[in-house]
Amino acid sequence: MEQRRLLWELQEVEQEKNKKEQDLQKIPSVLQYREKYKKVDLAEKKLQQKGEELSAERKAQRLKEMDVAKISTLLEEFNSKLYNGKIGNAKELESMEKKVSSLGKDKEFREDEIIVHMETIENLESEINHLQKQLKEEKETLQKLKMHARRDRQSVQDELEKLSRDGEELAAKIDEGLLKKYRELSKRLGGGRCVSPVQNGFCGICNVSLPSSFLARLRTPGQLVYCENCSSLLILEE
Ligand SMILES: [Zn+2]
Incomplete structure (x- = not known):
């Protein structure tokens, strides 16, 4: 074949190769995979954060339950003192009644707080459950996308390798000076x-x-x- 003609063929092969190299950077399935990967990563972080919130709530609930238990013990003690008739002094009785009343309010307040914690925990548990299901599905999709992306990438790389070989073969036939x-x-x-x-x-x-x-x-x-x-x-x- 004429030298200049070979040169033209080499040019076309190299142009095609350049185009494929650019294509390699924007394979749709690879871009989709990257997008989904980011989404899964975000979902995992959110799930972790919700898990931390849940354990903080559970801990707070436990502490308040312990407070309530302590207050209950104290109340029992004070009540028995109040009603066993051993306190004769009116002033002392009055002070004990005040203590009992104040402790009772305190107990009620903490019990209300415990109910709020329980509701929060219930909501978090259901949210976490939902997120886990979602994440499982997202991960399955991610796995499929990964396979597609790998296959598509490999196919473009194979084409690139073939173009490289074609180019080398053509170049070998062309005068060095030209x-x-x-x-x-x-x-x-x-x-x-x-x-x-x-x-x-x-x-x-x-x-x-x-x-x-x-x-x-x-x-x-x-x-x-x-x-x-x-x-x-x-x-x-x-
Ligand atoms: Zn011209």
């Missing part, structure tokens, strides 16, 4: 296409009309002709 010129030109033109197939007398890249003298020179083997407008290396379409 290949070097192509690399330099491609670099100067920002990595885009720089080998332009002439179509009906027009440059295939910038579409400018080429003088007929160019076409004659193009037919001479080994002659390198560049587009005066976009600097691409021109080749004849076979």
Whole structure:
């Protein structure tokens, strides 16, 4: 095959490879997997936080139950003193009655608080239960997405490897000097296409009309002709 034609094929393979490399960064299933991963991570953190809230509530409830138990013991003690008739002093009796009344209120107050804790605990338990079910489903979806993402990624990587091999095979057939010129030109033109197939007398890249003298020179083997407008290396379409 003609050298310039091989160069054009190499360019097309390399362009395709660049495109695939970009595709690799935005495979839909991989993006979906990353999105879901973040969601699962957030859900796990939320569940952990709710678990901590639940144990704090349980601890607070236990402490208040212990308080109530202590108050109850005291109340029993005071009540028995009040009613066993051993306190004769009216002032002392009055003071004891006050103590009993105040302790009773204290006890009631703590019992109300315990009820609030119990309600909070019940709500947290049901929320945690719901979150756990949700997280289980999310994790199953995540697992499926992971498999899809791996498969899709592998398939793009396989294509990339094939394009690399094709490119290497083509490059091996091209004169070193010509290949070097192509690399330099491609670099100067920002990595885009720089080998332009002439179509009906027009440059295939910038579409400018080429003088007929160019076409004659193009037919001479080994002659390198560049587009005066976009600097691409021109080749004849076979
Ligand atoms: Zn051009």
